[in-house]
Amino acid sequence: MPELPEVEVTRRRIAPLLVGRRIARVQTTAPSYFYLTPPDRLKSELAGRQVRALERRGKYLLAELDDGRRLLLHLGMTGQLYSSRATSVRLLSASRRASLSPEEQLVCEPDEHTHLELIFEDGEPTVRFRDVRKFGKVLLLEPGHSDPRLDRLGTDALDASGDALFAACRKRKIAIKSLLLDQKVFAGVGNIYADEALFLAGIRPRRSAQRVTLRECAAIADALRRVLERSIETGGSSIQDFIGPDGHDGHYQDERCVYARTGLPCRRCAEPVKKIIIGQRSSHYCARCQR
DNA sequence: ATCTGTCCCTGGACGC
DNA sequence: TGCGTCCAGGGACAGA
Numbered sequence: 001m002p003e004l005p006e007v008e009v010t011r012r013r014i015a016p017l018l019v020g021r022r023i024a025r026v027q028t029t030a031p032s033y034f035y036l037t038p039p040d041r042l043k044s045e046l047a048g049r050q051v052r053a054l055e056r057r058g059k060y061l062l063a064e065l066d067d068g069r070r071l072l073l074h075l076g077m078t079g080q081l082y083s084s085r086a087t088s089v090r091l092l093s094a095s096r097r098a099s100l101s102p103e104e105q106l107v108c109e110p111d112e113h114t115h116l117e118l119i120f121e122d123g124e125p126t127v128r129f130r131d132v133r134k135f136g137k138v139l140l141l142e143p144g145h146s147d148p149r150l151d152r153l154g155t156d157a158l159d160a161s162g163d164a165l166f167a168a169c170r171k172r173k174i175a176i177k178s179l180l181l182d183q184k185v186f187a188g189v190g191n192i193y194a195d196e197a198l199f200l201a202g203i204r205p206r207r208s209a210q211r212v213t214l215r216e217c218a219a220i221a222d223a224l225r226r227v228l229e230r231s232i233e234t235g236g237s238s239i240q241d242f243i244g245p246d247g248h249d250g251h252y253q254d255e256r257c258v259y260a261r262t263g264l265p266c267r268r269c270a271e272p273v274k275k276i277i278i279g280q281r282s283s284h285y286c287a288r289c290q291r
Numbered sequence: 292a293t294c295t296g297t298c299c300c301t302g303g304a305c306g307c
Numbered sequence: 308t309g310c311g312t313c314c315a316g317g318g319a320c321a322g323a
Contacts, residue, residue, distance in 0.1 A: 001316070033299060059317080077316055078301080093302065113301090133300045135317060149318085174294070183318080191316070240315080280296075281316065 002075040004157050004188030005231035005252065006242045007059050010081050014245040015054040017083055017127055018063060018118075022050040027110065027117040034115050034131065036072075036139035045069065045140055046118070058153045058187025068143030072150070076135030078241045084117075084126040086247030090238070091130065108247075132241070153187040160186045160225055162218025169209040169217065176212050176220070177205035178279045189224065192237055195259045195284050197223040204290045205283040206276065230255065258284040 002010070026046045028039035035042070050066040061081070063071040075081065080091065089097055091108040110117055116129035116138060129136070141147060155164060168185045169176070179185055180194040189197075198205050200223035203216055212220070236242055236250030239260060243249060257267045262275040266286040275284050 003317095074317080076300095076318090095302090131300095132302070133316090135300065137318095172293085178294095181317085279294095282314090 001077050001190060001192070001240065002079060002236075002242055003059060003190030003193055004056075005193070005228050006236035006250065007056055007061060007075060007188070008232050009236045009244055009250065010075070011054055011056045011061055014081055014083070014127065017125060017245065018051040018054055020051070021120045021122060023047060023118050024121045025119050027114075027119065029112065029115045032115075032134060034134040034136060034138065036137055042116070042138065042140060046071070057150055058156065058183055059190070060150065060153075062150075070141040072137070072139040072141055072147065073129065074137040074149075076131060076133065076137065078133045079129065079131040079136035080241060080243055081127065081129050082243060082245045082247060084124060084128060086243070086245065088243045088247040088249075090241055090243045090249075091247070093132075127245075152184055154182075154184045155186055157186040157188040157193075157224055158228055160221040162214065162221040165221050166212075166214045166217040169212055172209040174209055175206050175278045176203060176209045177281075177283050179209045180220070180224075181279070181281070186224065188228070191281055191283075192239070192256065192259045193224065193227050193231070196227045196256055199223075199258045199285060199290060200227065202290050204287075205278055205285050258286060260284065 023046050026043045028042060031038055051063050052066055053064040055062050059074060061073040087106045087108050089105060092105060097105055110128060113132045114128050114130045118127045139147060169179060172179055177194055177198060180189050197220055201216065201219040203212060203220060231237060231252040234251040235244055237252040238249035239253045258273050261273045262284060263272050266273055266289060269286065269288045271286050271288040273284055274287055275282055
């Protein structure tokens with residue numbers, strides 16, 4: 001699932017394919033939950049616009065257009081933003097893949113899950129947004145307008161500090177893991193990196209936020225910045241659907257310590273990694289290394 | 292104000 | 308082989 005590192009890797013690699021190019025036309029699928037701005041409006045409003053810049057806010061991408069409008073994108077759970085030149089088996093469902101020859105698998109044409117395709121005046125490559133589960137979002141912001149989704153975001157998680165975390169933990173009874181997932185605290189943290197940071201800091205995910213000390217908050221914030229930066233360096237985590245805009249997998253999944261390693265030995269002490277549910281989300285930790 | 296539960300969606304894993 | 312069931316989960320929202 002795309003979290004801060006995956007979104008940042010996407011931003012860095014897709015920006016050269018967007019910035020400075022003028023959109024000729026836009027392809028979409030039918031209206032759905034996915035579109036906060038109806039597809040017909042995207043088609044009419046985006047045609048002729050030039051992309052000026054691409055920035056990231058937490059897990060959101062924000063494309064600045066030459067008329068002052070901004071296109072807000074969220075990759076949700078299964079969103080893939082990529083070049084039409086990219087090829088990856090992750091762009092094909094298993095059943096589809098099984099029916100294709102190895103050569104045919106290298107042709108990744110838009111399918112029913114490709115909800116947005118930006119076609120540029122200068123031709124190839126196009127930029128596509130594919131999202132199987134449609135938890136992603138597309139929203140066109142009017143000039144000078146923002147959106148509560150953006151306004152609510154806290155400090156970017158790459159700038160997480162122990163003091164800020166400690167302040168956010170005051171009088172909060174919820175699990176520290178749930179607090180880390182709250183985008184109002186640190187924007188960009190998701191399930192993978194919350195679990196990994198808590199492991200590195202030696203804190204159990206279920207511990208009540210108000211019972212985490214200032215020193216421990218500093219350790220969590222440090223660990224969070226370290227895992228996020230390291231994941232960006234390695235191209236993000238390709239555990240399920242994430243691919244880079246060029247179709248390449250990330251590699252941070254090879255370095256993770258606890259996330260989705262249920263029953264496997266802890267990398268530090270060999271104790272089997274445990275899995276529990278916190279706030280309807282799976283959480284992974286080592287009962288010996290985390291207190 | 293804070294917290295919990297529900298919902299949106301689809302494909303892959305698993306059991307019979 | 309094929310079908311049914313469960314699970315993954317970011318974030319908005321409703322209700323306690």
